[in-house]
Amino acid sequence: xxxxxxxxxxxxxxxGKRVFDFMRWRKLAAALSIAMVVASITxxxxxxxxxxxxxxxxxxxxxxxxxxxxxxxxxxQLDLAGFEGASAVRFGSDNEILIKLPPEVAEAQxxxxxxxxxxxxxxxxxxxxxxxQNSDGAVxxxxxxxxxxxxxxxxxxxxxxxxxxxxxxxxxxxxxRFQYKFSFGAVTAxxxxxIIVLGFFALFKLDFDLTVLAAVLAVIGYSLNDTIVVADxxxxxxxxxxxxxxxxxxxxxxxxxxxxxxxxxxxxLLVLWALQFFGGELIHNFSLALIVGVVxxxxxxxxxxxxxxxFLKITKEDMMPPVKEGAELEEMP
Amino acid sequence: MNRYPLWKYLLIxxxxxxxxLYAAPNLYAPDPAVQISGQSSAMTVGQGVLERAQKALDDAxxxxxxxxxxxxxxxxxxxxxxxQLPAKRAIQEALGHSEYVVALNLASTTPDWLANMGAxxxxxxxxxxxxxxxxxxxxxxxxxxxxxxxYAQDVxxxxxxxxxxxxxxxxxxxxxxxxxxxxxxxxxxxxSTMRKEFPQLQLTESGSGDNLIVRATxxxxxxxxxxxxxxxxxxxxxxxxxxxxxVAEPIVQRQGRNRIVVELPGVQDxxxxxxxxxxxxxxxxxxxxxPDTLVTNKEYFEYRDERQRQMYxxxxxxxxxxxxxxxxxxxxxxxxxxxxxxVNITLDSRGGELMHRATWKNVGRRMxxxxxxxxxxxxxxxxxxxxxxxVQQRTDxxxxxxxxxxxxxxxxxxxxxxxxxxxxxxxLALLLRAGALAAPMYFVEExxxxxxxxxxxxxVGVTSVQIGLLAVVICMLLFYRVFGLAANLALLxxxxxxxxxxxxxxxxxxxxxxxxxxxxxxxxVDANVLIFSRIREELRNxxxxxxxxxxxFDNAYSTIVDANITTLIVAVILYAIGSGPVQxxxxxxxxxxxxxxxxxxxxxRALINLFYxxxxxxxxxx
Numbered sequence: 001x002x003x004x005x006x007x008x009x010x011x012x013x014x015x016g017k018r019v020f021d022f023m024r025w026r027k028l029a030a031a032l033s034i035a036m037v038v039a040s041i042t043x044x045x046x047x048x049x050x051x052x053x054x055x056x057x058x059x060x061x062x063x064x065x066x067x068x069x070x071x072x073x074x075x076x077q078l079d080l081a082g083f084e085g086a087s088a089v090r091f092g093s094d095n096e097i098l099i100k101l102p103p104e105v106a107e108a109q110x111x112x113x114x115x116x117x118x119x120x121x122x123x124x125x126x127x128x129x130x131x132x133q134n135s136d137g138a139v140x141x142x143x144x145x146x147x148x149x150x151x152x153x154x155x156x157x158x159x160x161x162x163x164x165x166x167x168x169x170x171x172x173x174x175x176x177r178f179q180y181k182f183s184f185g186a187v188t189a190x191x192x193x194x195i196i197v198l199g200f201f202a203l204f205k206l207d208f209d210l211t212v213l214a215a216v217l218a219v220i221g222y223s224l225n226d227t228i229v230v231a232d233x234x235x236x237x238x239x240x241x242x243x244x245x246x247x248x249x250x251x252x253x254x255x256x257x258x259x260x261x262x263x264x265x266x267x268x269l270l271v272l273w274a275l276q277f278f279g280g281e282l283i284h285n286f287s288l289a290l291i292v293g294v295v296x297x298x299x300x301x302x303x304x305x306x307x308x309x310x311f312l313k314i315t316k317e318d319m320m321p322p323v324k325e326g327a328e329l330e331e332m333p
Numbered sequence: 334m335n336r337y338p339l340w341k342y343l344l345i346x347x348x349x350x351x352x353x354l355y356a357a358p359n360l361y362a363p364d365p366a367v368q369i370s371g372q373s374s375a376m377t378v379g380q381g382v383l384e385r386a387q388k389a390l391d392d393a394x395x396x397x398x399x400x401x402x403x404x405x406x407x408x409x410x411x412x413x414x415x416x417q418l419p420a421k422r423a424i425q426e427a428l429g430h431s432e433y434v435v436a437l438n439l440a441s442t443t444p445d446w447l448a449n450m451g452a453x454x455x456x457x458x459x460x461x462x463x464x465x466x467x468x469x470x471x472x473x474x475x476x477x478x479x480x481x482x483x484y485a486q487d488v489x490x491x492x493x494x495x496x497x498x499x500x501x502x503x504x505x506x507x508x509x510x511x512x513x514x515x516x517x518x519x520x521x522x523x524x525s526t527m528r529k530e531f532p533q534l535q536l537t538e539s540g541s542g543d544n545l546i547v548r549a550t551x552x553x554x555x556x557x558x559x560x561x562x563x564x565x566x567x568x569x570x571x572x573x574x575x576x577x578x579x580v581a582e583p584i585v586q587r588q589g590r591n592r593i594v595v596e597l598p599g600v601q602d603x604x605x606x607x608x609x610x611x612x613x614x615x616x617x618x619x620x621x622x623x624p625d626t627l628v629t630n631k632e633y634f635e636y637r638d639e640r641q642r643q644m645y646x647x648x649x650x651x652x653x654x655x656x657x658x659x660x661x662x663x664x665x666x667x668x669x670x671x672x673x674x675x676v677n678i679t680l681d682s683r684g685g686e687l688m689h690r691a692t693w694k695n696v697g698r699r700m701x702x703x704x705x706x707x708x709x710x711x712x713x714x715x716x717x718x719x720x721x722x723x724v725q726q727r728t729d730x731x732x733x734x735x736x737x738x739x740x741x742x743x744x745x746x747x748x749x750x751x752x753x754x755x756x757x758x759x760x761l762a763l764l765l766r767a768g769a770l771a772a773p774m775y776f777v778e779e780x781x782x783x784x785x786x787x788x789x790x791x792x793v794g795v796t797s798v799q800i801g802l803l804a805v806v807i808c809m810l811l812f813y814r815v816f817g818l819a820a821n822l823a824l825l826x827x828x829x830x831x832x833x834x835x836x837x838x839x840x841x842x843x844x845x846x847x848x849x850x851x852x853x854x855x856x857x858v859d860a861n862v863l864i865f866s867r868i869r870e871e872l873r874n875x876x877x878x879x880x881x882x883x884x885x886f887d888n889a890y891s892t893i894v895d896a897n898i899t900t901l902i903v904a905v906i907l908y909a910i911g912s913g914p915v916q917x918x919x920x921x922x923x924x925x926x927x928x929x930x931x932x933x934x935x936x937x938r939a940l941i942n943l944f945y946x947x948x949x950x951x952x953x954x955x
Contacts, residue, residue: 016873148777162910221903225896260866268855271801280793
């Protein structure tokens with residue numbers, strides 16, 4: 001049987017499988033990617049990331065009422081009690097309220113030196129006391145988180161460094177396992193995904209906390225996974241398919257892995273939806289970041305990584321295995 | 334073809350079975366329990382205590398079962414979790430507060446034969462179990478400053494003694510002692526004196542004419558030692574205090590250069606926790622009362638040590654306190670010239686002055702050291718509305734730990750001799766140190782998770798794992814039929830292995846950790862998807878079914894390894910930079926990747942081989 005089917009000078013079928021002409025749209029895709037990245041960076045520059053408590057420091061108190069309270073009045077109660085700049089929002093259900101206090105309040109609280117025994121009442125207790133006095137039913141303290149500003153700053157630095165370090169290590173691994181052009185492709189795709197996820201969070205002013213940072217790093221892992229599967233196939237096809245242009249090889253490879261790409265993205269999205277709908281408020285943004293990341297990651301493994309390979313003019317010679325001499329002999333006509 | 338040798342099947346079966354065994358303890362819900370242990374670690378708690386505790390519960394009408402005497406503690410299981418607090422109170426009242434700590438605990442219900450194999454359930458993180466988390470920063474600058482102040486005083490004294498007349502000696506920037514001299518000779522004399530007396534100080538000379546300067550600083554190494562000492566000392570003190578709280582499995586750990594993490598699972602009363610963690614000054618130095626001292630000016634205290642108490646009972650001490658424990662900066666065991674043990678005590682500069690003032694006219698009298706243990710005793714009170722509320726009542730328990738004759742006027746550094754054994758000296762030094770924090774601490778992070786939120790988190794976590802798993806299983810069945818079934822079985826084995834490995838290595842499960850498990854479910858099938866789509870491809874290329882299976886597995890292998898290793902790298906970095914919950918995510922993700930490689934490649938292959946291998950196959954249900 002014939003290996004390839006050619007129409008209008010392009011391979012349209014390879015090994016009995018339809019080959020989609022992905023690279024035909026590559027300029028459009030590049031424009032789209034650049035537009036999204038620019039939009040993300042703009043959003044980041046305009047809005048900045050709404051860093052969560054982990055990074056800014058401050059205090060968060062989650063309380064549960066018996067009946068749904070009036071959020072406005074909760075805010076007023078706190079204001080009257082001297083907690084200036086307190087914010088209150090519903091959290092999860094109608095009965096639960098999340099109160100945020102600015103870092104200065106937390107700062108005052110942390111100055112409890114070891115020699116002071118009186119200041120032992122925690123800020124959470126104080127807030128709940130105020131709320132209880134103003135409420136008919138019981139008010140339950142669900143969670144208190146107080147983070148000093150200096151801790152937050154350190155976490156922010158560590159997080160940023162970690163992300164850069166992850167990208168660098170991954171780049172080195174891909175360069176070692178494949179070839180440096182692939183590692184440019186992979187890292188461009190990863191940076192693309194990370195920037196868009198961050199941009200998404202900036203655009204919609206979503207809280208960016210430690211779990212979201214974890215999600216962003218997981219996106220790096222996931223998107224890389226996808227990119228490598230495609231890259232692996234491109235490498236294989238460069239060695240196997242004869243008489244095909246780089247563009248055709250890339251088209252063939254993406255077409256071959258397309259089923260797998262969609263299937264894996266789909267199962268991953270399934271579990272992420274489960275997490276988002278049933279996983280509770282605390283990991284809501286975590287799953288959201290991953291969902292955005294998986295969608296963008298799937299797109300970028302098709303269009304961004306391969307696009308960079310085209311741009312760098314990857315050739316068959318780049319893909320010759322350096323040590324395996326037998327393989328070259330086999331390919332002799 | 335496509336047949337595994339028997340040993341491979343057996344190996345996979347054995348791994349799965351072992352995984353199941355070690356994951357099994359997680360299926361047994363723990364019993365609520367109370368745990369009774371001694372105040373000091375040397376105390377053993379035995380059958381007698383158990384019987385007294387059981388009687389207390391009988392009297393209070395609280396149902397219990399399965400009392401057991403463990404290594405150093407006694408465990409009593411309760412029928413319901415609501416009765417934990419009343420039970421704790423009843424037992425604590427019956428046993429008294431001075432000798433025993435009663436803590437809430439969860440007793441494992443793992444069957445003995447499993448426990449004997451070393452199997453135990455996963456630990457739950459604070460976000461699932463409820464409890465408090467504190468991160469404290471030790472203010473190490475203070476200890477350096479205190480030390481330098483002391484040196485400045487000592488330098489003055491030694492220079493005076495050596496007749497190296499100085500214009501001034503002062504502390505600059507809390508870290509540097511600057512001494513000024515009028516002439517070269519005086520400065521040289523001062524330098525040689527300081528070299529001899531304070532080898533730990535680094536000296537630099539400068540200045541000219543009649544303004545000659547010697548600057549003395551501590552070496553970086555010395556500063557680091559001081560800081561280390563402060564942090565370790567605070568750590569020890571915190572451990573002692575946390576033990577007072579009666580928490581079943583507290584964590585008190587150093588984190589980084591100058592931070593300490595305290596995690597108290599199950600603790601709800603944060604105010605109490607903070608009060609106990611943050612308290613100090615539980616040492617007092619007082620002179621022994623003269624026989625003619627008025628009763629209003631003296632107090633009688635017992636010895637803390639049981640042997641001494643039996644021999645001497647106690648002693649009358651003056652009411653006036655010379656100094657308190659917060660002036661003690663160090664207390665270490667040492668040996669005198671003839672090899673007898675002693676305890677060397679260092680005070681801060683103000684403490685030294687006070688001590689000197691109190692002792693220089695009292696040589697020959699005895700000075701007593703009191704050790705004060707504060708306990709918070711819950712007491713029932715009735716508030717204005719007539720409700721019964723529990724109030725934590727603080728009681729101070731003061732006992733003598735040392736009563737020694739003052740041999741000469743004491744200063745910043747002195748020693749207690751006449752101790753019987755090195756062990757006694759060790760104990761005394763520990764007690765002297767336990768009183769005070771070496772440096773002040775600040776709470777830089779505080780997290781409290783209520784028990785209801787913890788329970789909710791477990792519930793949402795379990796629900797999302799179940800739903801995610803179900804969705805993926807259905808999806809795989811629809812897409813790959815028989816092969817999907819094999820992948821689903823492998824996925825199940827993967828989950829069991831993941832839980833087993835986490836239980837074995839004692840990893841802590843957190844909410845992000847559960848998210849990691851869910852993500853693993855989604856990604857673990859990726860290996861199978863890769864293999865199966867490859868098999869389909871090979872079939873389309875016209876390969877025979879058996880050939881296609883074999884080629885599919887072989888060709889997908891390197892891709893799977895590459896993809897997983899990179900994800901693993903990211904997970905490891907995540908672990909390294911993350912803290913608490915994020916590390917939980919990284920741990921489950923990495924373990925999930927490793928177990929999925931085993932189950933998805935070997936496990937699925939075994940099942941497929943078992944089903945299709947070694948027979949004529951016309952069509953694959955894929």
